Amino acid sequence: MVRLTKEQVQFYKENGYIHLKKLIKGKELERMSEEYDKLFSLKQNNKIDAAWVGTDEDRTGGNNLTVKAIHNLQMHNEVFGKYLYNEDLLDAFEDVMGTKNIVLHHTKANNKPPEKGAHYPMHQDYHYFPYEKDSVVAAALFLDAATPHNGTLFVYPGSHKLGPLEDFGPKEGSNFHYVDQNKFSIEGATPLNVEPGDVVIFSYFTVHGSTPNLSSKTRRMLLVQVHDAHDKPLTGVPTWPGAGWVLRGSNLNRDASIAKRYEA
Template identity: 55%
Template sequence: MVKLTPEQIQFFKDNGYIKVSGIFTEKELQTLSKEYDRLFFLKNNPGMESAWLGSAMANAVNGDNYSVHAVHNLQYHSSIFANALHNENLLDTLEGVMGTEDILLHHTKAHYKPPRVGAPYLMHQDYPYFPFKKHSMVAAFIHIDKADPENGGLCIYPGSHKLGPLEDVGTIEKGEAYHYVDPKKYPIEKATPVVAERGDVVIFSYLTLHGSYRNLSDRPRRMYLIQLMAADDEPLVPGVHKSLGQGWVLRGKNDYKKADMAERFLH
């Protein structure tokens, strides 16, 4: 059983993130790892490319080749990833940092950074992608591999969530929007690396400035990310970033959801 201490909860409030170990058993990690590799091998196609484009990214990689493969809505590809959404240790931890037992799914995704050419992600907040009124949104970043700056690990500006929504200087390239803050004002070099062991989970607010380094090592960096919100929160822009299964109640209840006509006709 993993339950956050008052000191850990205060750390999250102060810094906008926390790293937690022991959420998944060794058997669960082995199952996730095996299914992760099967899924990415099976789905391998050009549409999985998820590296950001634009001049800022070109500057970040000095013109080198770079790549990241992604799969979204993993619970619709495999029950293994659906089971992880109901991990009691994970939900206990989320309840501690979110301050509510009424926890809803927003979306899931996984990024695979290949060795030697793994792309970085510039410092950004997740807020511009899906702004919510009460800012309850958090991400649970599950490390399938050990991660550090050498293989493209996560980095964070501690306490940046207290700044609120920051200016977005991102771009739109080939119809895709990339949101990030000014790299000169918030360079990745000044961020705090989050060195994590295999199985560690980093939970951070969607207002926390975060990014990740290039993977120039011989090791891959695999992660599975779950984005969640409180049931009493609501989007500032309805219909933005709609994902499969969004609003799925993972713990507690959702007394704020209204029945609609589609639901009535199901009975």
């Protein structure tokens, strides 16, 4: 186990993200790749958990674009549950979050199909699940090499310091959120060129997005989001599987009453 250096922690504080190279490797990475592919194979023919199909302009223009997603990976195979307890991952979380008490928010696999994977507008994860203390951070594990050509992650360094930005997403009938694309264009963002096993950790205030996958191969990524055990959601209690699961430390303030036994 190698903890983040003071310089890496400071980089995260200044930029709102940190790129950790080859954090996951060897048999663990191979097994995760294999099970990831099996899972998406079983979920084909639109039997998928969720999909981003592009902007209104994409759809009205007749473009067949998509980013397919499967949530709660740890409910499908043990390898994803074991990954949540990877010591190097949890050490990195602890170093950037400044707490030993880390709980799971959710997991998700984002799969960009070849030659048609849609771009995802620049956005803040905050708009999807705001928390009182804003402790939520994400870790994006890339199973494939990614560049701007095949849909890598783009970020706006330092944007986390701006706090919550105005939500420009549809206000009714949609659960997609994004910031002002004129102020935060993908062309002005910083692309992160990654290799298999690389992990990018970022704040839920950090403005980020991705380009379309124009390559001939699928771009695979696995997302884990966590928060401080003592932080609370502002918009209702999460109800999905695994929410609130303690990954490190403890959550002694959790309500243990019978009345709350079914809440995440």
